[in-house]
Amino acid sequence: MTSKLHTFENGAALAQGLADAVSSALAAGVAARGSASIAVSGGSTPKAFFQALSKKDIAWDKVTVTLVDERFVPPESDRSNHGLVAANLLQDKAAAATFLPLYQAAPTAEAAADLASRETAKIGAPFDVAILGMGTDGHTASFFPGGSQLARAIDPATPRGVITMEAEGAGETRLTFTFASLQDARLLVLHIEGEGKKTVLAKAEEAGDEKDMPIRAMLRRAASPVQIYWAP
Numbered sequence: 001m002t003s004k005l006h007t008f009e010n011g012a013a014l015a016q017g018l019a020d021a022v023s024s025a026l027a028a029g030v031a032a033r034g035s036a037s038i039a040v041s042g043g044s045t046p047k048a049f050f051q052a053l054s055k056k057d058i059a060w061d062k063v064t065v066t067l068v069d070e071r072f073v074p075p076e077s078d079r080s081n082h083g084l085v086a087a088n089l090l091q092d093k094a095a096a097a098t099f100l101p102l103y104q105a106a107p108t109a110e111a112a113a114d115l116a117s118r119e120t121a122k123i124g125a126p127f128d129v130a131i132l133g134m135g136t137d138g139h140t141a142s143f144f145p146g147g148s149q150l151a152r153a154i155d156p157a158t159p160r161g162v163i164t165m166e167a168e169g170a171g172e173t174r175l176t177f178t179f180a181s182l183q184d185a186r187l188l189v190l191h192i193e194g195e196g197k198k199t200v201l202a203k204a205e206e207a208g209d210e211k212d213m214p215i216r217a218m219l220r221r222a223a224s225p226v227q228i229y230w231a232p
Ligand SMILES: O=C1O[C@H](COP(=O)(O)O)[C@@H](O)[C@H](O)[C@H]1O
Pocket: 040, 041, 042, 043, 044, 045, 046, 068, 069, 070, 132, 133, 134, 135, 136, 140, 141, 142
């Protein structure tokens, strides 16, 4: 599929520009289908975007928010993407949204992934919006180079849902939506900041194995065009 680069002057303009595009997509989803859905990433990049989006005046009571990926840690952990979203997105006007977590207080990460798959299946498919991040190792979602279930995660034949992932660069065991779950979002965004990430993106756009830089799976094979939002 194609991708399109949207460049902003700085991080604040990027956060506002992305919040404008995402809130319009969610409002369009509500107008067309009565409800809308968004899967967001964690990490250090999305905080300002979350805060800008939380102030948008849309029908948040008809919006379901979930995560692209999560660590197998409870929401109280400072490593939790749920905690990040609760503190920065599910505030202000967006406090009226429904949040479906990936972390579940289950005995194993596999049991949590099964529970999360069942719960998030209620959202329906495709997502109206999916916001991907990208690590400097070329991972996106929890599709890590060398990941224990990377081949399964990025196989287009693996059904929609949440699976576990372990990888050296990942820290805790991860819970991640599969490629199939994310690649056809009506608005599919790659949200990155800084010259370093732009260099990583340029490398990902070159020829090479998807398993070395799993973001390539999205850039090459997603059904929806990848809208790349970037600022220096
Ligand atoms: O591990 C993760 O990192 C990526 C990118 O994070 P950043 O700190 O470089 O912005 C993120 O997309 C993913 O959701 C998260 O689990």
